[in-house]
Amino acid sequence: MSxxxxxxxxxxxxxGDGLLPVIVQDASSARVLMLGYxxxxxxxxxxxxxxxxxxxxxxxxxxxxxxxSGHFLQLVDVQIDCDHDSLLVLAQPxxxxxxxQTESCFDRSDGSTSAEPTASELARLDGTIxxxxxxxxxxxxxxxxxxxxxxxxxxxxGEEGVEVALAGAAQSVERVVAESAxxxxxxxxxxxxxxSSLAAVLAELRERRLGA
Numbered sequence: 001m002s003x004x005x006x007x008x009x010x011x012x013x014x015x016g017d018g019l020l021p022v023i024v025q026d027a028s029s030a031r032v033l034m035l036g037y038x039x040x041x042x043x044x045x046x047x048x049x050x051x052x053x054x055x056x057x058x059x060x061x062x063x064x065x066x067x068x069s070g071h072f073l074q075l076v077d078v079q080i081d082c083d084h085d086s087l088l089v090l091a092q093p094x095x096x097x098x099x100x101q102t103e104s105c106f107d108r109s110d111g112s113t114s115a116e117p118t119a120s121e122l123a124r125l126d127g128t129i130x131x132x133x134x135x136x137x138x139x140x141x142x143x144x145x146x147x148x149x150x151x152x153x154x155x156x157x158g159e160e161g162v163e164v165a166l167a168g169a170a171q172s173v174e175r176v177v178a179e180s181a182x183x184x185x186x187x188x189x190x191x192x193x194x195x196s197s198l199a200a201v202l203a204e205l206r207e208r209r210l211g212a
Contacts, residue, residue, distance in 0.1 A: 015085045020086055022089055023087070025091070029117065032106060035105070041055070042054055043087070066095075078090075133193075184198075
């Protein structure tokens, strides 16, 4: 459900003849997924069901995203703009958002992805590690680490931490960056093996910022 209560009556429904434009953003990666429209009923159903629902202007009826494909948008939060005439919806996508089977409706027609926020790489890495943990594909270094167990992975995190420190003390900036990437990857594997994730670490950092 939405973290922030939404006052449906405060929205300017008259400006767009009863419809508000809605930008949907991936709550984990911050990627913009799609643009749709909601009337009052669509917003109320979105809030009550936690599945993002739009009003289809072409069909003239409510449309639960994913009702046919199964690729729902699970509601995380709804934010209202300063003029109360448009919405930002944060959601967790279940499968591709676009009917072309791409993650975002703004991905290019050749299948390549549109520009992504740099921070989305953490979400992508987190998801990849979680997938490896579920599927354990052969010839995967991540699978080897998982099968080695948390003690060995914890040792790797320690080794990579030392590598970062050594690079930071006497090596190039490029080396510091490369070693830091290795550290974050191995830390992500350890977190998943312990039943957590990089997303949980980011959530902790956010709570610390809000509480500071």
